[in-house]
Amino acid sequence: MADLQAIVARVKDALASGTAPTNHSAAASASPAAAIVSTGNRAELVSSFGRELQAVGGRMIGPVAPAEVAARIVDIARERAAKLVAVGQGLASDMNAIAQALQASGVAIVRTGRVDSTTRGAMREQLAHADAGVAEADYAIASTGTLAVLSDEGRPSALTLLPPNSIVIVRIDRMVPDLAAAMAAFGPAALEAHRMTLITGPSRTADIEKRIVMGVHGPKSLDVIVVWPQDD
């Protein structure tokens, strides 16, 4: 670290010695923070989200009422032949109800939560062996079919990364039109989490002759359940 001052000084000198092409310090300011749009646009947002998600190899289910979510997840788990499902903690959704419904259908469950140095390894091992992970997203972005997921102790990033099938719930009131609106909605506060991930479709590669293959290091499938409460 001895060099920090020296290098910043070097950068400063370098800046002084050449004139910048143009200085736009005031340019490109943030979009106005009008993130969460009115009900009128929601149908449009959902259809755009679904179309874009499908274009990148994901699948949208819904919109469904909150009470239907658990049953839909049981269906997806059956379709994906999942025997062990990891269920994260939720935001607005009742993850306990989902875990119970899965269990009732004969699926084994892992619940995520606070760990310490003695339990971390075992938790990770279980997540690595799960056939599917169920998580709730903080935001969805309609123009690109993207989910934004923050990490914390009940909602590890591994939940949407390690299991080969990813099931994500998102509430209609968390849907924003585009990336700029998403950045405004997050605000710097969202980055208090040590990690936020934007997820757009299943993991993929085009490294062999630019041919697209789904399911590299992350999930092979991504199902997104959009929840639209009746009274909302």
Added chain:
Amino acid sequence: MSTLPKPGNFFEASEAGAADHELQRKLENASTRHLDHFAHTRAEFSAYEDERTASRQIKEDSIARLDELLLALIGKLKERGCAVFVASSAEEARDYIVDVARKSGSKLVVKGKSMTTEEIGLNPALEKAGIEVLETDLGEYIVQLRNEPPSHIITPAIHLSKEDIGELFHEKFGIPYTSEPERLTAEARNRLRDSFLRADFGVTGVNFAIAETGTLVVVENEGNGRMSSTMPEVFVAVMGLEKVIPRLADVSHFLEILARTATGQKISTYTNFISGPRRDGEVDGPREMHVVILDNGRSAMLADPVLREALYCIRCGACLNVCPVYRHIGGHAYRSPYPGPIGSIVSPNLVGSAAAHLPFASTLCGACKDICPVKIDIPRILLHLRWKEASSSNPPQWPRSAEMARWGARRFARMARHPQLIRILGRLGALALRPFARDGWIRKMPPPFANWTKIRDFPLPRPRHHETVAGKDS
């Protein structure tokens, strides 16, 4: 840098590339596919030009107050619990990372794709310290198995066909030969999954560093960047000092253009916003996070008012895909982790004198400038670097043929002022060359012009050509 596949200097390596028609077929195939995707995603996005302009402005602003932004970034990173190391050279960066790996007792390093770590020669240094290094981006994994460096900054194995990769996997892993990308990818996934869970040290590059929040943005498609930055106990992010941008709100503009130009996607599959090590009680994320901020020639670029613009680059790789020279000779010929047009302007400063003649390896056609999402005037910078190199106290050592071409050009410039003389000499030249020509083309010139026709044909000069089409290409 990793082992270089081709011996000799740029001239020899580019000749070898130019003579490799199989390589050109593969590059043509991949580049065309890529440019089709790009054209499509750009056409359906009406705000593309606006986002491009906004991104350019943010880069101009960021670089113009880089000192201030760097200090802000470093302060925030530390607040978030990251160790920050500012390295003035590749060697300092390398030594620091090897030291962190040693002190943490790490045995296995998993890496996301990062050209900056290629620039500092990280892999050989870690291996020398007895630490196993595994590239986990599929393309990087493939070229690492072949013990060669990447040949493209976005698609490292662009120079290989699916059959090449099928044979490689067959030979290295003893699996039955297949050229199906799906099966090859599944094989790599299975082999790397265990390593991700075992690895104690992760390394990735950085696309953007947000000064206001101390957040690093890492963009990827496969999930290996997520793995490398969350699974191991120790995580090191390596970034050039030009990657800093002021605000979170700035990121969306770059995300709107980066994937479109880099891969023809609207947005990459994963955009990771990393703000420090894991908090108490969390399952994943590193216990210890380090950020290495690298100068290694960048402040010298900053001090040059023309070259400064090259620091706006977001490493999308689009200029490689459109470049006629890159598509002809391939990435390895450049002998730098940064090939193609952008490589030709940054490598002389980042890689050193071995890359000094790269600015001359261009036709100045301008395709790179047209496609660049942050509108870098690459041809202008190429000319500037040529001028600098030619007027330096230690000008490049040219092969004899280049000296002769220069001599010829000077003579021609003098003659061109006399139309009569040109006409007479043109006729004489055509007459003298006629015995070597067939159908108006010369396939093999006599010495001392033989080099010209080694890789291309020469048209037989036609009478009256210069008088009738002056200023136009025939």
